[in-house]
Amino acid sequence: MIITKAKPEEELNEMLKPYEKLFVVGCGTCSTSCMTGGEEQVAEMVKKLGDRAIGSAVVEDPCDLRIARKELKEFKAKVQGADAVLVMSCGAGVQTVGDYSKKIVLPALDTLFIGQTERLGKFHDVCKACGECILDETGGVCPVTRCAKGLLNGPCGGQVKGKCEVGKYENDCAWVLIYDRLKEQGRPELFELFRPPRDNSKKVLTQHHVF
Amino acid sequence: MTNRPAYSQLVKDLRSGKFVLTGELEPEKVTSLDEIIISAKAMKPYVVAANVTDNPLAFAYMNSLVPSWVIQKEVGLEAVYQMTIRDRNRLAIVSDVLAASYLGIKNILAISGDHTVLGDNRGALSVYDLDSAQFVYLLHKMIDEGVDLAGNEIHGKVGINVGIAANPNADPLMPEVLKIGRKTKIGADFIQTQTMFDIDKTKTFLKEVEKYNCPVLVGVFPLKSFGIADFFDKNIPGVKVPPELLASMAKAKEEPDKERRSALYDEVNLEFFVPFIKEIRKTTKASGIHIMAVLYERIFGPLLENF
Numbered sequence: 001m002i003i004t005k006a007k008p009e010e011e012l013n014e015m016l017k018p019y020e021k022l023f024v025v026g027c028g029t030c031s032t033s034c035m036t037g038g039e040e041q042v043a044e045m046v047k048k049l050g051d052r053a054i055g056s057a058v059v060e061d062p063c064d065l066r067i068a069r070k071e072l073k074e075f076k077a078k079v080q081g082a083d084a085v086l087v088m089s090c091g092a093g094v095q096t097v098g099d100y101s102k103k104i105v106l107p108a109l110d111t112l113f114i115g116q117t118e119r120l121g122k123f124h125d126v127c128k129a130c131g132e133c134i135l136d137e138t139g140g141v142c143p144v145t146r147c148a149k150g151l152l153n154g155p156c157g158g159q160v161k162g163k164c165e166v167g168k169y170e171n172d173c174a175w176v177l178i179y180d181r182l183k184e185q186g187r188p189e190l191f192e193l194f195r196p197p198r199d200n201s202k203k204v205l206t207q208h209h210v211f
Numbered sequence: 212m213t214n215r216p217a218y219s220q221l222v223k224d225l226r227s228g229k230f231v232l233t234g235e236l237e238p239e240k241v242t243s244l245d246e247i248i249i250s251a252k253a254m255k256p257y258v259v260a261a262n263v264t265d266n267p268l269a270f271a272y273m274n275s276l277v278p279s280w281v282i283q284k285e286v287g288l289e290a291v292y293q294m295t296i297r298d299r300n301r302l303a304i305v306s307d308v309l310a311a312s313y314l315g316i317k318n319i320l321a322i323s324g325d326h327t328v329l330g331d332n333r334g335a336l337s338v339y340d341l342d343s344a345q346f347v348y349l350l351h352k353m354i355d356e357g358v359d360l361a362g363n364e365i366h367g368k369v370g371i372n373v374g375i376a377a378n379p380n381a382d383p384l385m386p387e388v389l390k391i392g393r394k395t396k397i398g399a400d401f402i403q404t405q406t407m408f409d410i411d412k413t414k415t416f417l418k419e420v421e422k423y424n425c426p427v428l429v430g431v432f433p434l435k436s437f438g439i440a441d442f443f444d445k446n447i448p449g450v451k452v453p454p455e456l457l458a459s460m461a462k463a464k465e466e467p468d469k470e471r472r473s474a475l476y477d478e479v480n481l482e483f484f485v486p487f488i489k490e491i492r493k494t495t496k497a498s499g500i501h502i503m504a505v506l507y508e509r510i511f512g513p514l515l516e517n518f
Contacts, residue, residue, distance in 0.1 A: 148326055148328075148337075149297075149323060149326060149337060149339045149342070150339050151323065151339065151342040151343075152342055152344075152345070153342045153343070153344035153345065153390065153393055153394075154342065154386075154390065155381070155386050155387060155390060156323045156342075156343070157323075157376060157377070157378035157381065157387075157405055157448060157449075158325065158326065158448045159381060159386075159448070159449075160380075160381075160382060160448050160449045161382050161383075162382075162383065165325070165326065165329065165448045166326045166328050166329070167328075175386055175390075176383060176386055179383070179385065179386040179389075191386070191389055192389050192392060192393060193393075194344060194348070194393050194396070194397060195344075195345075196345065196348065197301065197340070197341050197345045197348070197349075197360060200340065
């Protein structure tokens with residue numbers, strides 16, 4: 001799931017300042033689960049904006065161009081009549097609504113990461129969408145994401161009792177997790193593998209995926 | 212240990228079986244190298260080479276290549292040019308290694324570097340295009356095969372020996388040990404450790420890495436003042452200054468007379484480090500000591516008096 005959080009109030013107000021008439025779009029998928037852009041949060045936003053909100057809609061998947069187009073169809077006049085569209089979704093949703101409507105789009109949220117949900121309101125960054133998954137070799141723990149340095153051959157010297165120097169020793173050292181997991185799984189030899197440098201060109205050249 | 216030739220005096224000495232001493236110099240946020248030259252001159256009689264740190268703790272300081280070159284040229288003290296991959300992608304590394312090669316640098320310590328969020332420009336992007344093992348691999352390619360990571364040919368010879376860092380304080384220790392194993396297999400000529408105060412941890416580590424057959428220089432950090440001791444205790448990952456040593460430093464700090472206070476600090480350090488170093492030399496297979504007495508060069512003489 002794409003994890004988002006609401007922009008700080010002050011930052012949001014500053015961003016909205018130049019616009020009088022706003023149409024608010026929510027997200028029925030990830031942002032609903034994150035409680036950042038579901039029905040409830042959209043209603044709150046509309047209430048907060050008062051007369052400035054000329055309409056709103058929660059789109060099931062605002063990041064899907066087809067669904068955004070289909071579900072916003074009935075609001076076309078309002079969307080087009082607005083000075084800007086305030087989108088309460090991840091960056092993919094904001095851009096899709098912008099591509100569809102060609103309107104000025106404003107992000108109400110900050111997109112944080114591809115996350116794991118531990119419980120409602122508690123999410124963890126677990127995937128950087130790096131394009132070269134090696135979870136088979138690392139005991140199902142991603143060092144690219146969960147190691148603060150993204151090392152493929154860790155740990156570095158900054159772990160103490162399995163905790164990382166980045167973040168005041170509150171986060172686990174990914175490489176100690178990997179070591180423990182591989183040992184538990186009876187595959188300790190994988191830890192000793194040297195992983196060669198990544199081909200970063202792959203990621204840069206993967207702006208589209210078509211099949 | 213690699214089959215690579217010993218390009219540096221440091222590696223020649225290590226391979227000859229001598230008990231080797233190295234020092235450390237830290238260029239700071241300065242535009243002059245006067246202090247570095249003074250320090251380098253002061254430690255030269257005691258050490259075969261001196262590390263020149265590269266933005267330690269992610270503080271933006273003078274590029275370490277220039278002082279590395281200057282101490283070799285002006286002082287005749289061999290440099291261990293420290294390079295972090297925190298601030299460089301593989302292109303920048305190749306550029307710097309080629310430049311170092313031209314300047315006659317014979318040792319590089321290949322390290323990952325403290326994360327930028329711990330430094331003095333916390334908003335900076337950490338590069339980590341490579342990690343330190345991959346950095347060692349790149350150096351191996353450049354030095355032993357004359358190519359970069361993409362296989363592009365280097366015109367001319369890179370004659371440099373490669374050091375890596377280790378943290379014997381790591382807890383758990385085994386992931387650290389296995390990591391050292393990876394790097395020594397790729398092409399490390401020597402290991403320099405993090406600051407050690409705990410003799411048992413030092414011995415355990417040395418035993419664990421013995422199988423990799425790579426010379427280890429154990430890091431010690433004589434404490435110039437209570438402030439430094441306290442900073443180390445609180446800020447360096449896994450490093451705990453023994454409470455009794457910290458207490459002795461605190462006691463010395465109470466001395467109002469500056470000269471007498473300095474003498475007391477020296478006494479405390481000698482009381483702790485002279486037996487520590489002797490014990491390492493006598494009872495372990497360590498190849499030497501890396502003395503990180505930054506701006507505390509006066510301790511070298513008394514520390515190594517009866518060595």
